[in-house]
Amino acid sequence: MRSVGWRARLRSARVIVAVLVALVVAAGIALATVNRTPHIRTSSQFxxxxxxxxxxxxxxxxxxxxxxxxxxxxxxxxxxxxxxDSVAGTARALAQAGFVVLAYTARGFGRSGGDIHLDSLQYEVKDAADLVTWLAGRPQVRRVDGAPQIGVAGSSYGGALALMLAGTDSRIKAVAADITWNDLAAALFPNADGQVPGVFKKLWAGYLFEDGLSQSSPIPVRPGAARESLAPQQPSDVQCGRFDPTLCALYLDAARTGRPSPALLALLARSSPATVLGSIRAPTLLTQGQDDSLFPLGQADANARGIAASGTPVRVQWRLGGHDGGGSLADSTLVSWFGDAFAGRVHGRQPFRVEQQGAVISSEAGNAVPQMLTVSHYPGLDGENHRQVALAGPPQTIAAPPGGAPAAITAVPAIGAILGQFGGLSGQVSALSLLPGQVAGFVSAPLTRPVLVGGSSSVRIVVTAHDSTDATLFLGLRVVSAQGGAVLPANLVAPLYLSGLVPGEPTPVTVHLPAVVTDVSAGSRLAVTVATTDLSYELPANPRTYTVALAPGSTLSLATVAGTVTTSGQPWAWLIAGGAVALAILLGVWLLFGLRRRVLHSAPEYADVPVVITDLGKTYKDGYRAVDGVSFRVERGQVVGLLGPNGAGKTTTLRVLVGLITPTSGSVHVFGEPVVPGASVLARLGAFIEGPGFLPHLTGLDNLRLYWAASGRPEAEADLDTALQIAGLGESVHRRVRTYSHGMRQRLGIAQAMLGLPELLILDEPTNGLDPPQIAEMREVLRSYAATGRTVVVSSHLLAEVEQSCTHVVVMHKGRLVATGSVAEIAGGASMHLAVDDPQRAAQVLAGAGIAADLVPARRALEEVFLDLVEAE
Amino acid sequence: MTAPTRKGVHARLAVSPPGEPPRFRPGRTLRLRVEFVRQLKRRRTQFAGAVVVLLPVIMAVAFKVGGAPEGRRSGVTLVSLATVGASNFTMFVEFAAVGFLLVVLVALFCGDTVASEASWSSLRYLLALPVPRARLLRQKLVVALSLSFATIVALPAWSLAVGTVFFGSAPAQSPVSGTLSFGDSLGRLGIVIVYVCIQSLIVAGLAFLLSVSVDNPLGAVGGAVLLFVVSNIIDQITALGSARNYLPTHFQYAWVDALSPQISWDNMIRGTGVALAYGAVLLAIAWLRFERKDVTS
Known part of the structure; x- marks a missing residue:
């Protein structure tokens, strides 16, 4: 029966391989469907x-x-x-999502002609309107009621252009403006008390101007360029590059003095969306970066208020990153926004979204990753939910160094991203942002509850300038952890410029702290810091001192966000679906079990017959027909030998008899009950089939005990002593079965079958591995066992053995029943044997002596009968 | 071997005529206590127990000797906080063990339970006893799942004890922000344990199905782990997009959401749904297969 083991092993291998193949195929299909990217056609033109x-x-x-x-x-x-080219990736993503995209180079940049006018309404915005006209003439652009469906999108410089185009051109149907400005003057000369112009953001302004200049450096032949004919470079050309000369001159003046001229302010106003926001009718998406010292969240807030004032739907999102680095706007955000906007799905109050840095732990690496919070509507920069936090700290006098050096380093253009990475972590680098003697601080008590700060908090302070009529100060909101490290969220400070001060006279002022999104845990403190220097800003050159104090009764009004974690899809649907699947399957299996319970009727007429096998047939899954049409019965008190060569079907018959395998045809009744897997009648039967089976890590005794315990019957019924004596293992029963010899296991197996002295004992090849005395002993046991009225079925291929220990024989060959009957019947009638050397003569002599004599064939050994029977097949 | 006692046997048999047929109650076969004894005395059970006991100690000693690990460039991670206190240490042990060790142990308990009986040939004797097949599976599954869950509970519980000895019971520090009190972190730990138990239903179902299909314990355990690893690898292919959500392993680590200041239940809810569906399907197949199986080993 080795082949069965092989088959099982093959089958198990097949199961694993099948599941593997199914997984790989599924993955392949998914990959193939996901990776089919649509073909995008492009054309370049002037x-x-x-x-x-x-x-x-x-x-x-x-x-x-x-x-x-x-x-x-x-x-x-x-x-x-x-x-x-710098927006080619986004353009492609939008085109793949099904939009016609026109990407262009603004005037003054790249291969486009003209000068840089900083998104001027007279130039850049008009250019964009010309492009809209051009787009509207394309047949590929969809029209609804004759109106072309055109939207505009851009980041930073492009974002302001998008807003200003939407405010001046009614053909625009949707707008997306990312990290851009509302009022360029307020962005470049910010002031924490709202009075523009404030402190000159000189480092950023310088970097931007430099960016504009670099557009001029190599001027080969630029098609369409207006200045290409300037062969010898003029000094103004080097100084101003492709900037409009008027703009350039005004900037150079402001950069020199640190204060903007009215002419510059007027020019900046023409380059600011603030002037046209009220005319925007197209739904607008405003995304602003939290790491942005150039255009902080307040710029988007002003834009949002300006657009919403006229009832136009506007959606605000505070994303991660910004001009200080750390990520760009996801293309998918644009795709879904324009999809919604063109489909007319954007109206009414729009949800507000905040991306929160490091809010959840990644399940992949265990590090912190961002999460998106959603609030039902935009609460504004100052927030709708405020928490009043008491601050403490005496009035402090701080000094501004001459020449503004050394200056605190917070968010610095270009290296801001690098600083941000570390500053947010350890607080060590942010120590650079606090220079001794230059900083006053007001600290809260440890917070009892955690809070998510979102927006611009405010506080009222009193500033006293001692030797000047103006003051330049930098305000920060810091989080001081329980361990003591202070962190400046996003490295943002809010500059405060006060003028018209009287030296020595305290001036109260309400200041707006930088707008940030940061999670503050319970136990941390909040600190408001007031510093005299910051590297990124224009600082007064003369040394001065100020005294800074909290206004009496002033508390920190903390802007908070209470959002829900943005969920993709419906998580509960998963649980409901999963639970429903589980329930349905369990119910189905339970029903199936009920239905499949075989309707086999007991046969009361056989109630006293240990075994009745009727027309038994068994074909294994691989088509091998192991038993075919076998019928026989076993009566009480018989010792029946099941005889046949290897492969005759003996073991298969016995397996069916104990319900291990299901017959393909016919039936088996034990004491009148049909045998199915788990039939109760099997409790009246003890079996030893195909060798012993024990738990190798337990002793022989434990094995027998646990085996009996598994039957659930009382221990007293087991008759363990008898079984142990039959096993005859002596002290070895206390050793682990692992250490047993083959014969010992065999004897233990027979003993196990005899536990509880079952009425029907089935032994498959019991004498395998036993020595002759043990075989003789076994024979005795079987005989006395049957003598008590019990029944024994023994299978064997050893003919002599069956002959000696059995009363009846069932002979099988190749799955068929060959003969059945008592040993005597099979082997021939009983008679005396008289061995003579000449049978013919002996008969004559006997006849002469008056003794009737017949010549009959001698009773044959069972072996001869068996061989005859087998050969007759 | 001589058999001096055999005569006694014959005498005993002679005076023991068959009495009333025994009263057989299927509901009392293979009671849980019996099956627990059968399993608990096994070397592999004891080995698994030893691993659970030793692993936290080894890790704690390693941290003690090697010093606190440094945060990587990706930011503060669970490992860099492992030595803050018992709670953090436990979270890290859990994070390190869930991916493979607990999978292997659950696969071991559930995959080996029927297949090893088949390989010892003791399965056919249990069935001939007779233990009804559905009941055999039920009892085996209850014991295997109990051992699995016990392991899943014991590892963090023991880690907490080891961590307290080595690193004290400082408040848990979240990699995200802030701290959790010891009581809070115990609550979070409870959520984690419950979720990991639910997730283990998938690998348990898979191993159990293989266990009734295969006569070789190594094949059942190894096959379950192999399929789990394959699913994990496929999960790495981000190009598959949302199709990965349906992989059995996709929400394996969703419990880390319970460590954030604000517990996000979404992925744990999804993961529970997936685990229930997979577990039910796999176990149902196991039951149906075993019920109609020809036990030939």
């Missing part, structure tokens, strides 16, 4: 923009066409210092 005086200006554009047209179109503008 489009005429607004002339620079009399000089015509050509704009460098690329049109991206999705596979299916007509489709809504998006005009895509780039950031300062970029070209149409």
């Amino acid at each position: 489009v005429a923009g607004t002339p620079e005086g009399d000089t015509p200006v050509q704009l460098d554009t690329t049109l991206y066409l999705p596979p299916a047209t007509p489709a809504p179109a998006v005009l895509l503008a780039h950031g300062f210092g970029g070209t149409k």
Whole structure:
């Protein structure tokens, strides 16, 4: 029966392989369907923009066409210092999502002509309107009621352009503006008390101007460029690059003095969306970065208020990153926004979203990753939920060093991203942002509850300048952890510029702290710091001192966010679906078990017959027919030998008899009850089939005990002593079965079958591995066992053995029943044997003596009968 | 071997005529106590117990000797906080063990239980006893799951004890922000344990199905672990997108959401749904297969 083991092993291998293959195929299909990217067609062309005086200006554009047209179109503008190529990735993503995209290089940059006017309403915005006209003429752009469906999107420089175009061109149907400004003057000369102009953001301004200058350096032949004919470089050319000369001059003046001239302020106003927001009718998405010292969250807030004032739907999102680095706007955000906007799904109050840095732990590496919070509507920069936090600290006098050096380092353009990575972690680098003698601090008690700060908190302080009529101060909101490290969220400070002070006279002022999103845990403290220097800003050159104090009764009004974690889809649906599947399956299996319970009727007429086998047939799964049409019965008190060569079907018959395998045809009744797996009648039967089976880690005794315990019957019924004596293992019963010899296991197995002295004992090849005395002993046991009225079925291929110990024989061969009957019947009638050397003569002699004599064949050994029977087949 | 006692046997047999047929009650076969004894005395059970006992100690000693691990560039991680206190240490041990060790142990308990009986040939004797097949599976599954859950509970519980000895019971520090009091962190730990138990239903079901299909314990345990690893690898292919959500291992680590200041239940809810569905399907197949199986080993 080795082949069965092989088959089982093969089958198990097949199961694993099948599941593996199924998984791989599923993965392949999924991969194939996911990775099918649509084909995008592009074409580059120059489009005429607004002339620079009399000089015509050509704009460098690329049109991206999705596979299916007509489709809504998006005009895509780039950031300062970029070209149409810097937005190619976003353009492609939008086109793949089914939008026509026109990306272009703004005037003054790349291969486009003209000067940089800083998103001026007279130039850049008009250029964009020209491009909208051009787009509207394309057949690939979808029209609804004759109106082309065109939206505009951009980041930073492109974002302001998007807003200003939407405010001046009614053909725009949707807007997405990322990390951009509302009022360029307020962004470059910010003031924490709201009075613009405040402190000059000199480092950022310088970097941006530099970016504009670099557009001029190599000037080979620029197609369409207005200034390409300038062969020898003029000094103004080097100093101003492609900046508009007027703008350039005003900037240079402001950079020198640190204060903007009215002319510059007027020019900056023409470059600010603030002036046209009220005219925007297209739904607008405003995304602003939390790590942005150039255009902080307040700029988006002003834009949102301006647009919402006229009832236009506006959606605000505070994303991670910004001009200080750390991530860009996800293309998917744009795709879903324009999808909603063009489908007319954006109306009414829009939800507000906040991306929270490091809010959850990644399940992949155990580190912190961001999460998105949703609030039902935009609460504004100052927030709707305030928590009043008491601050403590005496009035402190701080000094501003001459020349503004050394200066505190907080968010610095270009290296801000690097600082942010560390500053947020250890607080060591942020020590640079607090220089001794330059900082006053007001600290709260440890918070009892955690809080998510979101927006601009405010506090009222009193500033006394001692030797000047103006004051330049930098305010920060710091989180001091229970361990003592102070962190400046996003490295942002709010500059405060006060003028018209009287030296020595205290001036109260309400200041707005930088707008940040940060999680403050219970046990941490909050601190408001007031510093005299910051590297990024224009600082007064003369040394001065100020005294800073909290206004009497002033508390920190903390802007908080109470959002829910943005969920993708419905998590409960998963649980409900999973639970329903589980319930349905359990119910189904339970029902199936009930239905499948075989309707086999007991046969009361056989109630006293130990075994009745009727027309038994068994074909294994591989088609091997092990037993075919076997019928026989076993009566009480018999010792029946099941005889046959290997492969005759003996073991299969016995397996069916104890319910291990299900017959393909016929039936088996034990004491009148049909045998099915787990039939109760099997309790009246003890079996030893195909060798012993024990738990190798237990002793022989424990094995027998646990085996009996598993039957659930009382221990007293087991008759363990008898079984142990039959096993005859002596002290070895206390050793682990692992250490037993084959014969010992065999004897223990027979003893196990005899536990409880069952009425029907089935032994399959019991004498395997036993020595002759043990075989003789076993024979005796079987005989006396049957003598008590019990019944024994023994299978064997050893013929002599069956002959000696059995009363009846069932002979099988190749799965068929060959003969059945008592040993005597099978082996021939009983008679005396008289051995003579000449039978013929002996008969004559006997006849002469008056003794009747017949010549009969001698009783044959069972072996001969068996061989005859087998050969007859 | 001589058999001096055999005569006694014959005498005893002679005076023991068959009496009334025994009263057989299927509901009392293979009671849990019996099955527990059968399993608990096994070397592999004791080995698994030893691993659970030794692992936290080894890790604690390693941290003590090697010093506190430093945060990596990706930010503060569970490992860099492992030595803050008992709670953090426990969270880290859990994080390190869930991916593979607990999977292997659950697969061991559930995959080996029927297959090893088949390989020892003792399965056919239990069935001939007779222990009804559905009951055999039920009792085996109850014991295997009990051992699995006991392991899942014991590892963090023991880690907490070891961590307290080595690192004290400082408040747990979240990698995200802030601290949790010792009581709070015990609550979070409870959530984690319950969720890991639910998730283990998947590998338990898989191992159990293989256990009734295969006559070789190594094949059942190894097969379950192998399929789990394959699922994990497929889960790494981000190109599969949301299709990965349906992988049995995708929400394996969703319990880390319970460590954030604000517990996010979403993925744990999803993971529970997935685990219930997978567990039910696999166990149902196991039951149906075993019920109609020809036991030939």
